[in-house]
Amino acid sequence: MSDARKKSKVVSYNKWGYIFLAPFFIVWVIFQFIPLATTIYNSFFENYRSGLTQIGPNFVGLKNFVTIVTNGDLINYSKNTLIMWIIGFIPQIFFSLLLAAWFTDPSLRLKAQRFFKTVIYLPNLIMASAFSMLFFTLFSDNGPINSILVNIGLLSQPFKFMSNATAVRCLVGFMNFVMWFGNTTILLMAGMMGIDQSLFEAAEVDGATATEVFWKITLPILRPILVYVLITSLIGGLQMFDVPQILTNGTGDPARSSMTLIMYLNKHLFSKNFGMGGALSVFLFIITGILSLIVFRISYAGEVK
Amino acid sequence: MSESTLKGKGTSKGLNVHVRRTIAYVVLILLSFLCLIWFYILFINSTRSNSGLKSGFTIVPGAYLVQNFTNMLHGTVPVLNGMLNSVIVAGLSAGLCVYFSCMTAYAIHAYNFKGKKAIFTFILMIMMIPTQVTALGFITFMGKLKLMDSFIPLIIPSIAAPVVFFYMKQYMDSNLPLSLLEAARIDGCGEFRTFNSIVLPLMKPAIAVEAIFTFVSSWNNYFTPALILSTDKKKTLPILIAQLRSADWLKFDMGVVYVTIAFSIFPVIVVYLFLSKYIVGGVTAGGVKE
Numbered sequence: 001m002s003d004a005r006k007k008s009k010v011v012s013y014n015k016w017g018y019i020f021l022a023p024f025f026i027v028w029v030i031f032q033f034i035p036l037a038t039t040i041y042n043s044f045f046e047n048y049r050s051g052l053t054q055i056g057p058n059f060v061g062l063k064n065f066v067t068i069v070t071n072g073d074l075i076n077y078s079k080n081t082l083i084m085w086i087i088g089f090i091p092q093i094f095f096s097l098l099l100a101a102w103f104t105d106p107s108l109r110l111k112a113q114r115f116f117k118t119v120i121y122l123p124n125l126i127m128a129s130a131f132s133m134l135f136f137t138l139f140s141d142n143g144p145i146n147s148i149l150v151n152i153g154l155l156s157q158p159f160k161f162m163s164n165a166t167a168v169r170c171l172v173g174f175m176n177f178v179m180w181f182g183n184t185t186i187l188l189m190a191g192m193m194g195i196d197q198s199l200f201e202a203a204e205v206d207g208a209t210a211t212e213v214f215w216k217i218t219l220p221i222l223r224p225i226l227v228y229v230l231i232t233s234l235i236g237g238l239q240m241f242d243v244p245q246i247l248t249n250g251t252g253d254p255a256r257s258s259m260t261l262i263m264y265l266n267k268h269l270f271s272k273n274f275g276m277g278g279a280l281s282v283f284l285f286i287i288t289g290i291l292s293l294i295v296f297r298i299s300y301a302g303e304v305k
Numbered sequence: 306m307s308e309s310t311l312k313g314k315g316t317s318k319g320l321n322v323h324v325r326r327t328i329a330y331v332v333l334i335l336l337s338f339l340c341l342i343w344f345y346i347l348f349i350n351s352t353r354s355n356s357g358l359k360s361g362f363t364i365v366p367g368a369y370l371v372q373n374f375t376n377m378l379h380g381t382v383p384v385l386n387g388m389l390n391s392v393i394v395a396g397l398s399a400g401l402c403v404y405f406s407c408m409t410a411y412a413i414h415a416y417n418f419k420g421k422k423a424i425f426t427f428i429l430m431i432m433m434i435p436t437q438v439t440a441l442g443f444i445t446f447m448g449k450l451k452l453m454d455s456f457i458p459l460i461i462p463s464i465a466a467p468v469v470f471f472y473m474k475q476y477m478d479s480n481l482p483l484s485l486l487e488a489a490r491i492d493g494c495g496e497f498r499t500f501n502s503i504v505l506p507l508m509k510p511a512i513a514v515e516a517i518f519t520f521v522s523s524w525n526n527y528f529t530p531a532l533i534l535s536t537d538k539k540k541t542l543p544i545l546i547a548q549l550r551s552a553d554w555l556k557f558d559m560g561v562v563y564v565t566i567a568f569s570i571f572p573v574i575v576v577y578l579f580l581s582k583y584i585v586g587g588v589t590a591g592g593v594k595e
Contacts, residue, residue: 016496017416021424024409028465031443031458032434038442095336102329107322110329118581119337121588125577127525129543130569133550134347137562144346144362151361178340186588210325232433239435242527242543246550262437262528269441269532277441285438292433300429300471304422 036285043278049271056275064279073264074283080169080252081260084244085237087173092181093229099181100188101214106200120182128179128242135171136162136247162248165257172244172258176237184229191225192218224298235291238284241266344574350563358559373560377568380558383537384565387545388572394459394530394541395523402463402519403473403512404505410473411500415486432467436529444532454535463523469515472587476511514587517580521573542569 043064047057068074099120102108110116123131138145139161146158161167195218203213219226241262244252250266252259261284268277350358353367377384413425436443447458481504489499505512527543534540540548546569549562577584 013490013496014416014418017412017418017421020408020412020416020500023405024428024465024470027405027461028431030446031462032431032436032439032465035439035442035446036434038446039439040442042441042445095332098332099336102333108326108329110326110333114582116333116337117585118578119340121581121585122574122577123340125521125525125573125584127527127543127546127569127573129525129527129546130566131343133546133562134343134566134570136550137350137559137566138343138346142359144350144358147361178343181336182340183588186585210321235433235435239437241437242525245527246547249551265437265440266528266532269444274441274445281438281441285434288433288435288438292430295433296430300432303429303471303475304425 039278039281039285041278042274043282045275045278047275048273060275064275065283068276068279068283074261074280076256077259077261077264080256080258081238081240084169084172084176084240084258084260085234087170088176088180089230089233089237091177092184092233093226095181096184096188096229099185100192101218103185103189104192105210106197107210117182117186120185122182123179124183126179128175129246131175131179132243132246135175139171163254165254168244168248168254168258172240172247175243176240180233180236184233187229188222188225191222195221228295228299231291231295235288235295238262238288344570347563347567347570351560351567353560353563355558355560358563369560370564373558373564374568376558376561377564380561382545382549382565383540384542384545384568386538387540387542388568390456390539391524391541391543394456395520397456397460398463398523399516399520401460402466402469403516405464406466406469406473406515407505407508407512408500409470410477411504413474414477414481415483428467428470432471440529440532443529447533453533454539455533456539458533459523459526459530459541463519466519469519472515473508473511476508480511481507510583514583517576517584518587524573545569 042057044059044061045057046055046060046063048055099116102110103113103117137143140146141158141160141162145161146155149155150158159167161171199217199221200213203217208216239262240260244258244260245263245266248258250263252263261280265277265280265284268274268280346362349362349364349366351373352370353363354369354372357363357367357369409428413421443458444453447453452458485503486499489503494503525543526541527547530541531544531547534544546566549557549565
């Protein structure tokens, strides 16, 4: 009898698991799952405004997907997004690895580490849209940067940063670099501090130089973290929006060379072209889904016990 | 002889460390400069008059900060209102997010129920889905629910935040012994009360860190609020910044433009400087563990 009582007691406790999970799942279904399903549903319909007339919604099957691939938009804007991501990511991973290795190197004994970490992480918390607006004013044709460059004689006349495709892309990449390298440094540091110190001691006894230790011990052990950083950064890169949107006022100019995938999606959302917007969203969902699965496998799969 | 080679090697290695340390400091100082210079220029430019700004850049601050600030308050862009809206949205999001993320993590941590593993895996899998890919359905569905141009779609979704959930779960794994909950049960404490009066106080450090992160990301969010909010009175700061950009900004008083940007950036910087220890420490949470 006592056994039965015990059992019913356990069951009555465990039902609280479901009760405590309920808010999360109710909110998730309403604000994420139904929207996701609606988005996918919309991608199969022709549904847009042409002037004052509303076209559709008519079921068109996969036509939107075909259009978005064949008219070159998807490829073009994917290319822009990737180029700007790479411009930012290369210096980001380079300096992050360097700084993380220095911060964790016991033989260097760097002082003021907390100050440096605080400073390099700061840009990550700044409102991206305000940061981008700031860069726009600073790099505008008669802004302070041009005024400084002309005054010190580096330029004879102001350089039109905003009309040069390479300049705009580099500015976006640079802003992403400044905003994210501190974050990556701290992530990599955590990984490096987890490495068994006896490995370094053994290497030192064997006469390995700091460079050799970095390439032959630190980097191979860090591989899972590096893959994590790379892929989460790529997922973040695919969502690139605030910085180029504000910098170019949503046009992606010059000649749409800095128009990212999400800026393009945003354009469709505002012009209420739900068919094309849906197809683009589904495409992005599939790509990020694949990337997320990789992150899940390397990082979180072991967490579920 | 062997002693002298050893000694020689020792000095060359010592020099090596010295040189490497110098290089490290130079690079660190340059990178710090690269991070801070923008905020310095922003500060200088917010203290100068429109005509002064047009004549070129100076490194010393001007005397127009207060003037620019009053001009901003009386200008066409409702900045003060925007800040109030941002505080409401970000504050409520952060509060709801940490409370309910704790609750979700507690459900997984403290109870054994059918499908627990599957649910945990599921939450981790949806962690990376960006809000942008569901935005289309989000605005059409919010339209159907008559929630467009309201703060609700910007606040309530923060209840389901897989990243914060994961952080809380990890924190519980190392800081919340199940025996404590057993003890509470034996003392006749109800499950809900146990959560509110025993678990939550123990979670304070984790709650503080995640509340700051959620607040900042909501404060900085531009994409979703721009799609949802349309009335000027309801707009949050990032939307107003975007408006500043799309207006014919050459006609604007540039001092006011700079002071508006400063006004939306500096509150976060001030909070950060006070709490940087906890924030920097919280960055690694949710990442991979070796």
